[in-house]
Amino acid sequence: MAVFFNITISPTPKPPKPFTSSLSPPQTQISKAPQKPQQNPIFKIKGPSTLSGHISISGSKNSSLALLAATLCCSGSSLLHNVPNVSDIKAMASILTYLGAKVEAFDGNMIVNSDGVGNVEVDMEEMKKIRGGFFVIGPLVARFGEAVVDLPGGCEIGNRPVDLYLRGLSALGAVVELRDGKVRAHAANGKGLAGGRFRLDYPSVGATETLMMAASLADGITVLSNVAKEPEVVDLARFLIDSGASIEGAGSDNLVIRGKSQLHGSECVITPDRIEAGTFMLAAAITHSCISMSPIIPSRLSCLIDKLSEAGCKISQFNQHTLEVSAVPTYIGDNLKGFDIRTSPFPGFPTDLQPQAMALLTTCTGSSLVVESVFDKRMSHAISLVSFCPLIWIVRELQKLGARIRVCGSTALVFGKDEGSSLHGSRVFASDLRGGVSLVLAGLAAEGTTEINNIAHIDRGYENIDRKLQHLGVDIQRLTPVACPL
Ligand code: EPU
Numbered sequence: 001m002a003v004f005f006n007i008t009i010s011p012t013p014k015p016p017k018p019f020t021s022s023l024s025p026p027q028t029q030i031s032k033a034p035q036k037p038q039q040n041p042i043f044k045i046k047g048p049s050t051l052s053g054h055i056s057i058s059g060s061k062n063s064s065l066a067l068l069a070a071t072l073c074c075s076g077s078s079l080l081h082n083v084p085n086v087s088d089i090k091a092m093a094s095i096l097t098y099l100g101a102k103v104e105a106f107d108g109n110m111i112v113n114s115d116g117v118g119n120v121e122v123d124m125e126e127m128k129k130i131r132g133g134f135f136v137i138g139p140l141v142a143r144f145g146e147a148v149v150d151l152p153g154g155c156e157i158g159n160r161p162v163d164l165y166l167r168g169l170s171a172l173g174a175v176v177e178l179r180d181g182k183v184r185a186h187a188a189n190g191k192g193l194a195g196g197r198f199r200l201d202y203p204s205v206g207a208t209e210t211l212m213m214a215a216s217l218a219d220g221i222t223v224l225s226n227v228a229k230e231p232e233v234v235d236l237a238r239f240l241i242d243s244g245a246s247i248e249g250a251g252s253d254n255l256v257i258r259g260k261s262q263l264h265g266s267e268c269v270i271t272p273d274r275i276e277a278g279t280f281m282l283a284a285a286i287t288h289s290c291i292s293m294s295p296i297i298p299s300r301l302s303c304l305i306d307k308l309s310e311a312g313c314k315i316s317q318f319n320q321h322t323l324e325v326s327a328v329p330t331y332i333g334d335n336l337k338g339f340d341i342r343t344s345p346f347p348g349f350p351t352d353l354q355p356q357a358m359a360l361l362t363t364c365t366g367s368s369l370v371v372e373s374v375f376d377k378r379m380s381h382a383i384s385l386v387s388f389c390p391l392i393w394i395v396r397e398l399q400k401l402g403a404r405i406r407v408c409g410s411t412a413l414v415f416g417k418d419e420g421s422s423l424h425g426s427r428v429f430a431s432d433l434r435g436g437v438s439l440v441l442a443g444l445a446a447e448g449t450t451e452i453n454n455i456a457h458i459d460r461g462y463e464n465i466d467r468k469l470q471h472l473g474v475d476i477q478r479l480t481p482v483a484c485p486l
Helices: 061-073 087-099 124-129 131-144 163-171 205-216 231-242 274-286 298-311 351-361 376-385 390-400 433-445 465-471
Strands: 042-047 052-056 077-081 102-106 109-113 146-150 174-179 182-187 197-199 221-225 246-248 254-258 267-269 290-294 314-319 322-326 367-371 404-408 411-415 427-429 448-453 475-479
Touching: 042 433, 052 465, 061 077, 061 087, 061 109, 061 131, 061 205, 061 231, 061 274, 087 102, 087 124, 087 131, 124 131, 124 146, 131 146, 131 163, 131 182, 131 205, 163 174, 163 182, 163 197, 163 205, 205 221, 205 231, 205 246, 205 254, 231 246, 231 267, 274 290, 274 298, 274 322, 274 351, 274 433, 298 314, 298 351, 351 367, 351 390, 351 411, 351 433, 390 404, 390 427, 390 433, 433 448, 433 465, 465 475
Parallel strands: 052 290, 077 267, 197 221, 427 448
Antiparallel strands: 042 448, 042 475, 077 109, 102 109, 146 182, 174 182, 221 254, 246 254, 290 322, 314 322, 367 411, 404 411
């Protein structure tokens, strides 16, 4: 572990609205425990399943990751409520702890105080696990003047560049170098970042979030254009504004950020995970069931709601935050109709629901086109190199379950149940978070027993998915493979 320097945080004026916790003392202190060799459990699902009942949607993983990184911008403590208990969040908590922040977790709440950060080099082991870890480069260089970060990890969804983060930070006065496989950034003037203008070539979620955090502490006004409009960007802006930042335009194409010399900690409730909610909506559809869920923000899922309605599902909104999805044959007939998807940035069809929707389409009638356009470059590249490609992988695993799908570049042609797809249980392997959960959905609809291996991928982003499915009536078990004695 390399610690480059100790940072002395000079005494700062009392923040205008500091957060002071009135809650009972935290029960868990996140610390870097020695790593035990991990058993990778498996799911066994007996299908076909019929789901019924109501489930609670957890807080958004991706909003939580961004907000946890943002606590590095804030003096004093921040309290986040409704943080999902998933392994990506634990990895992010470890990254913050390693830097010197105090992170406490209890009952879905996290308190973070980063006043003690004395290290600007991120733990490379944790960085390899999650893409969201790279976000800390913005707050670190903006508040502490320097950052050393490994290239990001996360789901194996191909070559995920970080050029927009780095060019954006340069536009804010950072010197950024790639040396020894690490990204090193420091404020060019030796003091801090300065406001600037930057246009993103692509509305990257992570680059928008990282630059928003950095600009909130830069000296002067920053204008970012062609930014991401994803709900998680809006959630982050809300948290930063509550912490004293001045940000206009979140949710639109342009952001105007007036930098402040310091931000203070604040309290925030993480919004519901739209991808988890969408996954359960697709689970109801693929099993021809009826379930309700809350809390959700329906406007964040309008694209999926439109597609499921087009397929023939009945979607009812009971109140502001409760939705029911019904695909029960008595009401909608025996078949759902296939539909085409093209993933795109918000408010388009989310790339994070593409594999789950592909599983559903194998059980619909007709053939459907699925075009992946968010991570398109890496897909065609991966195919031509015959190297790892999540689209190819997930198609191969779905094929083991009886799906009939053809892939060309970043487009898949999915043949429905009347065109050769017929799901049956088999032994499959999750290769990434969303691809992994699409196998769970296929397993719910398949005849017989489906065994899904490598479910640590699924645990990265779904809180207690097996228990939630059991609650809805699914026969799903989590098993830990027994190591073979030699
Ligand atoms: N891109 C660049 N240069 C950059 C950054 C991104 O070319 O510097 C490209 C990527 O290669 C990709 C596209 O921009 O083709 C979109 O990537 P983006 O940066 O928007 O994605 P991200 O910030 O890395 C977040 C979510 C992902 C989600 C995407 C798209 C987090 C931690 N991750 O990733 O979530 O798929 O936005 O919505 O917020 C997941 O939860 O399973 C997941 C992968």
